[in-house]
Amino acid sequence: MVSKGGLHYWMQSEDFDLAHHFVHVALPKPGRIRELLAMVSRVHCGHLDRAYPLWQMYLIEGLADGRFAVYIKVHHALMDGIAGIRLLMRSMSTNLDTSLTLPPPWEVPTQRSKPRHLPLPSPTSGGLSALRSLAREHVGSVVPVVRELRSNVRDIIRRNPDFVFAGQAPRTIFNQKVSATRRFAAQSYSTPRIKAVAEAYGATANDVVLAMCAGALRRYLLDLGELPKRPLVAAVPVSVRREGSDHANEVSFTFCHLATHLYNPEARLRAINSCMDYNKAHLQRLSPDQSLVCSAFKLLPGALNAVTRLVDNSALANVIISHVPGPRRPLYWQGAKLCGLYPASLVVDSGALNITLISRHDFVDVGLIACRKAVPQVQRLLQYLEDALLELEATIHATVIPN
Amino acid sequence: MVSKGGLHYWMQSEDFDLAHHFVHVALPKPGRIRELLAMVSRVHCGHLDRAYPLWQMYLIEGLADGRFAVYIKVHHALMDGIAGIRLLMRSMSTNLDTSLTLPPPWEVPTQRSKPRHLPLPSPTSGGLSALRSLAREHVGSVVPVVRELRSNVRDIIRRNPDFVFAGQAPRTIFNQKVSATRRFAAQSYSTPRIKAVAEAYGATANDVVLAMCAGALRRYLLDLGELPKRPLVAAVPVSVRREGSDHANEVSFTFCHLATHLYNPEARLRAINSCMDYNKAHLQRLSPDQSLVCSAFKLLPGALNAVTRLVDNSALANVIISHVPGPRRPLYWQGAKLCGLYPASLVVDSGALNITLISRHDFVDVGLIACRKAVPQVQRLLQYLEDALLELEATIHATVIPN
Numbered sequence: 001m002v003s004k005g006g007l008h009y010w011m012q013s014e015d016f017d018l019a020h021h022f023v024h025v026a027l028p029k030p031g032r033i034r035e036l037l038a039m040v041s042r043v044h045c046g047h048l049d050r051a052y053p054l055w056q057m058y059l060i061e062g063l064a065d066g067r068f069a070v071y072i073k074v075h076h077a078l079m080d081g082i083a084g085i086r087l088l089m090r091s092m093s094t095n096l097d098t099s100l101t102l103p104p105p106w107e108v109p110t111q112r113s114k115p116r117h118l119p120l121p122s123p124t125s126g127g128l129s130a131l132r133s134l135a136r137e138h139v140g141s142v143v144p145v146v147r148e149l150r151s152n153v154r155d156i157i158r159r160n161p162d163f164v165f166a167g168q169a170p171r172t173i174f175n176q177k178v179s180a181t182r183r184f185a186a187q188s189y190s191t192p193r194i195k196a197v198a199e200a201y202g203a204t205a206n207d208v209v210l211a212m213c214a215g216a217l218r219r220y221l222l223d224l225g226e227l228p229k230r231p232l233v234a235a236v237p238v239s240v241r242r243e244g245s246d247h248a249n250e251v252s253f254t255f256c257h258l259a260t261h262l263y264n265p266e267a268r269l270r271a272i273n274s275c276m277d278y279n280k281a282h283l284q285r286l287s288p289d290q291s292l293v294c295s296a297f298k299l300l301p302g303a304l305n306a307v308t309r310l311v312d313n314s315a316l317a318n319v320i321i322s323h324v325p326g327p328r329r330p331l332y333w334q335g336a337k338l339c340g341l342y343p344a345s346l347v348v349d350s351g352a353l354n355i356t357l358i359s360r361h362d363f364v365d366v367g368l369i370a371c372r373k374a375v376p377q378v379q380r381l382l383q384y385l386e387d388a389l390l391e392l393e394a395t396i397h398a399t400v401i402p403n
Numbered sequence: 404m405v406s407k408g409g410l411h412y413w414m415q416s417e418d419f420d421l422a423h424h425f426v427h428v429a430l431p432k433p434g435r436i437r438e439l440l441a442m443v444s445r446v447h448c449g450h451l452d453r454a455y456p457l458w459q460m461y462l463i464e465g466l467a468d469g470r471f472a473v474y475i476k477v478h479h480a481l482m483d484g485i486a487g488i489r490l491l492m493r494s495m496s497t498n499l500d501t502s503l504t505l506p507p508p509w510e511v512p513t514q515r516s517k518p519r520h521l522p523l524p525s526p527t528s529g530g531l532s533a534l535r536s537l538a539r540e541h542v543g544s545v546v547p548v549v550r551e552l553r554s555n556v557r558d559i560i561r562r563n564p565d566f567v568f569a570g571q572a573p574r575t576i577f578n579q580k581v582s583a584t585r586r587f588a589a590q591s592y593s594t595p596r597i598k599a600v601a602e603a604y605g606a607t608a609n610d611v612v613l614a615m616c617a618g619a620l621r622r623y624l625l626d627l628g629e630l631p632k633r634p635l636v637a638a639v640p641v642s643v644r645r646e647g648s649d650h651a652n653e654v655s656f657t658f659c660h661l662a663t664h665l666y667n668p669e670a671r672l673r674a675i676n677s678c679m680d681y682n683k684a685h686l687q688r689l690s691p692d693q694s695l696v697c698s699a700f701k702l703l704p705g706a707l708n709a710v711t712r713l714v715d716n717s718a719l720a721n722v723i724i725s726h727v728p729g730p731r732r733p734l735y736w737q738g739a740k741l742c743g744l745y746p747a748s749l750v751v752d753s754g755a756l757n758i759t760l761i762s763r764h765d766f767v768d769v770g771l772i773a774c775r776k777a778v779p780q781v782q783r784l785l786q787y788l789e790d791a792l793l794e795l796e797a798t799i800h801a802t803v804i805p806n
Contacts (some may be wrong), residue, residue: 028464028465049448052776
């Protein structure tokens, strides 16, 4: 990626240096998951070198149980999480034998959808005229977006509990300046168990996942004496990606309050379910482009604040919770079965914790990434997520089989 | 280290997190020196996190021959190379048995010499009045420094070949903007062989080491078709540290031309010897403080240029060659013998290669650190250094035993 005249462009790299991008490392003894997470925490720190194409792949050997791990670091400027998973899925096979003939992942070309608007401005085309066309493309979005924003204002006046707006989030330890050091924690949770809870309450699996996060975050903050009285707000990325594309970023946002002020896990799940239903109904009224424009409006106060730092104690949201669909069948590469797919996302000032989840057929793989200093002992959340699922299961049994 | 009112201060860290500073890692198979150097190249990239005390220590296991390696990363704001080596030497023992009772290196306190001038300004003392006192302390240096600088001007007019001034260096591939990725290469060279060459020519071991670097750099640049017609200039740090102190930075500079335009290795050594003798004579006329002030004057044009970027193709020097005295006897820690002590220094814009050498009783340990992109295949220099020593040895035999 090069910068010219204030705009950024993609360039073909002339001297490709594979040894910089493909790295072979090993875990120290005893080679437990603990050592693996410590290594990923370390290699996840620091920026990718802008002098090279913005990706690296680590092959990690030395796990005590004979498995190996692969850590892939890709700049968000190249692709979002869904694009990354799609590319990974296309670089693996659902068939063990076929997988033996697969090339390394970096030799699999990305599948680009047709450009939706117009080609990105090239160094030769005038940047200004390109921007003007781009603006013209978005004029059609104005009416529905204004309608949506007007409805938001009505919701604020009526104090609709399902409407969450930017800046409603209470200040927490997650909303502070972050250090440069990261802590990564990861674990898998049973998909069938999550689906069973969802079914029992007429909610979605995503609602249950959010309720698990709510329960875990509530307990984690209680431990530290840091639970705010008002409920935490999660920013929940929503993909507006079309089928077939695994390139670039196509992500909108909704906000969800996590009802962390409520003691009862069932009540938390119901509040989350109701808030997400509201969000979905509003998103369905907008096209992907309109929802992008709309979320830009919603994020505007936060973005302005990030630049001006006028309100130092405002939090756009407390935590980003990103739930991404993963492979629905077992995958293989060169005869090795994929056992887990743990996302390590990014942490920014005032967003010291990110929870990303990938749903596979058998497990939901969770990756927690946090600033090591702002979010101490982040690995505790792994147990608390499991405990939150157990609590929700207990409420079903309490409801279904009253004594 | 915290910043307040534009000045930086040391602070006691309140929540010390050893797991951040002490890191346990392992080499992938086959665990050769090659894998070790690749790992050190990687962990040397990137900044230390300013939210923590500025050091980290890596214990590296998995070397095929059963040895282990320790990589220590310390910010230059904490200590210079000599201070680091002194601290390391005090954390080890010359006695195998005694070494079994030694604490880990981070528990050995630094040995601070008495403050030479006055205590560093504290957040409570007025910064300005402290600066004023510091300036007053340096007034005594004015006369000898002016005398020295006047002599420098005379040398320029008379074209004294032994006088090297800042900016005389030709532009080379080492003098470009650097990437964020580093390459580390390291090897040991026989101290007795180097001393034998020095003795044969009435030069110092340091002159021979510089001549080895000159020969290696000449051949490396010739390979790439990048050898400039004018000789390369090395910036050679000179310690002005007093006995007993192993704290902070106490380093002055001289410049040495490396006579890389000469084909004859003997002629290169004689030119280097003559230039370094000239430098030494001048340094001896100055006190440590005066030499610091003097080197500040010599570096001024380069520093101004770094800020203003007026002259984009000027190079203050082509390469930094730092030669540091190391332990004179074998050292042990917890029963393990120290086999090599390889310095990994720093690389900056327009200084893409740094050569640092530590002289021990039996070997001179060389560490090359380079920008991976600007200085390709830097490990070639390891062989060329050995070849340069062989060439110098051959010239002795040619001189001493004429056929």
